[in-house]
Amino acid sequence: xxxxxxxxxxxxxxxxxxxxxxxxxxxxxVFDNARIPHTTHSWYSYKDRIKxxxxxxxxxxxxSSLVFKAVTKxxxxxxxxxxxxxxxxxxxxxDIALSNKAAIGKKKLKSYRKNEQxxxxxxxxxxVDAKLLIDCxxxxxxxxxxxxxxxxxxTWLCYGSRINNISVKDNEQIxxxxxxxxxxxxxxxxxxxxxxxxxxxxxxLENKIPDPESLKPMFSRSLKKIFPKAKKLSEIKGNxxxxxxxxxxxxxxxxFGESGMLTPPACGxxxxxxxxxxxxFSKGIKKCMDNNNLDKKSLSxxxxxxxxxxxxxxxxxxxxxxxxxxxxPDKWDGGVEWLNSLGNMSRYWMRNQVSLEWITKASYKLxxxxxxxxxxKYMPRKDLIFIATQFARFMKGSIIQEAEEILKNVRLN
Numbered sequence: 001x002x003x004x005x006x007x008x009x010x011x012x013x014x015x016x017x018x019x020x021x022x023x024x025x026x027x028x029x030v031f032d033n034a035r036i037p038h039t040t041h042s043w044y045s046y047k048d049r050i051k052x053x054x055x056x057x058x059x060x061x062x063x064s065s066l067v068f069k070a071v072t073k074x075x076x077x078x079x080x081x082x083x084x085x086x087x088x089x090x091x092x093x094x095d096i097a098l099s100n101k102a103a104i105g106k107k108k109l110k111s112y113r114k115n116e117q118x119x120x121x122x123x124x125x126x127x128v129d130a131k132l133l134i135d136c137x138x139x140x141x142x143x144x145x146x147x148x149x150x151x152x153x154x155t156w157l158c159y160g161s162r163i164n165n166i167s168v169k170d171n172e173q174i175x176x177x178x179x180x181x182x183x184x185x186x187x188x189x190x191x192x193x194x195x196x197x198x199x200x201x202x203x204x205l206e207n208k209i210p211d212p213e214s215l216k217p218m219f220s221r222s223l224k225k226i227f228p229k230a231k232k233l234s235e236i237k238g239n240x241x242x243x244x245x246x247x248x249x250x251x252x253x254x255x256f257g258e259s260g261m262l263t264p265p266a267c268g269x270x271x272x273x274x275x276x277x278x279x280x281f282s283k284g285i286k287k288c289m290d291n292n293n294l295d296k297k298s299l300s301x302x303x304x305x306x307x308x309x310x311x312x313x314x315x316x317x318x319x320x321x322x323x324x325x326x327x328x329p330d331k332w333d334g335g336v337e338w339l340n341s342l343g344n345m346s347r348y349w350m351r352n353q354v355s356l357e358w359i360t361k362a363s364y365k366l367x368x369x370x371x372x373x374x375x376x377k378y379m380p381r382k383d384l385i386f387i388a389t390q391f392a393r394f395m396k397g398s399i400i401q402e403a404e405e406i407l408k409n410v411r412l413n
Contacts, residue, residue: 002029002103002127003117003128003129003130004027004028004029004103004129004131005027005028005130005131005132005289006022006026006027006130006133006134006285006289007028007029007121007128007130007132007133007134008028008029008030008031008133008134008136009031009032009109009121009133009134009135009141010135010136010138010259011030011031011034011036011037011090011094011104011136012032012039012090012136012138012257013039013089013090013257013270013271013274013275014136014257014258014259014260014262014274014278015030015032015134015136015256016030016037016093016094016097017093017274017275017278017282018134018136018256018278018282018285019093019094019102019104020092020093020094020096020100021279021282021286022282022286023096023097023100023102025286025289026286026289027101028097028100028102028103029102029103029104029105029128030097030105031104031105031106031107031109032106032107033106033107033108033109034106035106036090036094036104036105036106037087037090037091037094038087038090039086039087039090039238040235040236040237040238041086041158041237041240041271042158042160042162042188042190042198042200042236043084043086043089043271044063044081044082044083044174044190045271045272045275046079046080046082046272047062047080047082048080049272049275049276050082050084053275055084055089055092057092058084058085058086058089058092059082059083059085060082060083060084060192061082061083061190061191061192062080062081062082062083063082063083063173063174064079064081064173065077065078065079065172065173065174066079066081066174066175066176066347066350067174067175068176068335068336069336070178070330070331070332070333070336071180071332071333072330073332073333073336073337073340074336075336075340075346076173077347077350078344078347079347079351083174083190083191083192083198084271105125107123107124107125108123108124109121109123109135110122110124111142111146112133112143114251114252115129117129118130118132118294119132119133119252119253131252132252132253132254132285132288132289132294133252133253134253134255134256135253135254135255135256135259135260136255136256136257138241138259139153139155139209139241139243139258140209141255141259143255143259144245144255144259147247148246149246149247150243150244150245151243151245151246152206152207152243152244153206153207153208153209153241153242153243153261154205154241154242154243154265154319155204155205155206155208155209155239155240155241155242156203156204156239156240156241157202157203157204157205157210157214157215158200158201158202158215158236158237158239158240159200159201159202159212159213159214159216159219159236160188160198160200160201160223160236160237161199161200161223161232161233161234161235161236162192162197162198162199162232162233162234162236163197163199163227163231163232163233164195164230164231164233165195165229165230165231166195166196166197166229166230167194167195168191168195168196168197170191171191171192171193172191173191174188174189174190174191175187175189176188177189178325178326178331179222180326180331182326183203184203184204184322184326185203185215185218186201187199187200187201188200188201196233198236199223199226199230201222202215203215204319204322209239209241212237212238212239213237239258240263240270241258241261241263241270242262242263242264242265243261243265244261245261247296247300248260248300248303249296249298249299249300249302249303250296250299251294252294253299254285254299254302256274256278256281256303257270257274258270260303262274262277262306262307264312264315265312265315265316265318265319266315266317266318266319266322269350272352273352276352277306280305281303281306284305285302288302310356310394311352311354311359313390314354314359314362314363314390314394315352316386316390317363317366317387317390317391318349320379320383320386321334321335321366321375321387322335323380323383324370324375324378324379327378328374328377328378334369334370338365338366338369338370341365341368341369342362345358345361345362349362359394360394363390363391363394364395367391367395372384372387375387
């Protein structure tokens with residue numbers, strides 16, 4: 001039976017980024033049921049982040065802004081964005097891990113059990129022993145399911161294609177456009193050149209994680225309407241899942257990436273969260289390994305240190321308002337108007353680089369853009385209660401009294 005210090009299940013960005021760090025210090029195995037290294041997702045990030053992590057050679061195109069459109073409103077979020085070659089990034093982390101003598105192979109995680117040395121892992125190709133298992137298999141993790149650890153999910157369901165034979169008028173703009181349908185579906189456009197782009201549709205769902213291919217018919221219709229002469233090059237599909245776990249670790253089992261619900265609800269930027277946090281996650285794992293502290297509490301503390309409750313709750317507010325927008329007469333105009341009210345501050349929302357001071361200002365802008373009385377007409381009662389409670393936490397002065405009064409009235413209705 002093979003024995004390792006650390007076994008990492010899942011060879012996406014979470015698994016391979018952690019492996020590239022931890023393989024410098026420990027005997028590491030990385031395995032996945034899919035092709036390694038490969039992703040079916042489409043990624044963008046920011047120049048400063050890519051430079052910090054020495055990934056400049058993965059840039060396909062540099063962009064100057066993100067553009068959000070609605071019925072009558074438009075917001076241009078200026079920033080130094082980059083469209084990325086995801087496979088190239090994964091290969092870089094893969095090659096670093098290999099150069100550190102990590103073992104990488106195709107296996108499927110089936111089950112696990114505790115033993116005296118740590119953990120015994122059953123795969124479709126036999127058993128493996130390790131002191132620690134890091135689960136990076138995503139929201140469908142058999143470990144999450146077996147232990148019923150998922151408390152709540154918020155899923156961005158994505159399906160599309162890399163396309164060419166198109167005419168791109170401005171290849172420096174990444175664009176987001178809601179389709180205004182009852183399912184709250186958006187189109188996303190990542191330009192690569194004057195005739196090539198990643199184009200996909202995505203939809204936000206609570207407590208549901210369906211097959212991304214369920215969006216395929218709608219994508220085909222959207223592609224034909226928007227880019228009738230486009231040729232499909234490669235499929236884009238996947239889920240970006242955020243949410244809450246009942247526990248963020250088990251004895252000798254840590255969770256990272258989507259398995260650990262790392263992404264906040266409203267950003268939908270799974271890769272960027274991993275990019276920002278894989279170094280600190282790996283440092284925490286190294287410390288636990290060095291001190292032989294692989295119990296549930298010690299490992300949970302690593303994951304919890306990566307989560308800021310203020311940011312999570314604010315992003316949940318935005319997620320809940322997204323349902324209000326689609327049901328209101330003006331559709332997404334309110335959301336884009338809120339972004340316009342933020343001015344240059346808006347880019348920190350998409351970056352998910354926000355402070356409590358920023359959250360307070362952004363909450364006030366949202367409150368002024370969309371009054372509670374208006375939101376109450378279209379928003380589920382439980383969501384309005386949550387938003388009123390959080391606004392009362394984030395904002396000061398008379399707004400607190402108004403939020404508390406609305407909360408009282410909602411409870412009485």
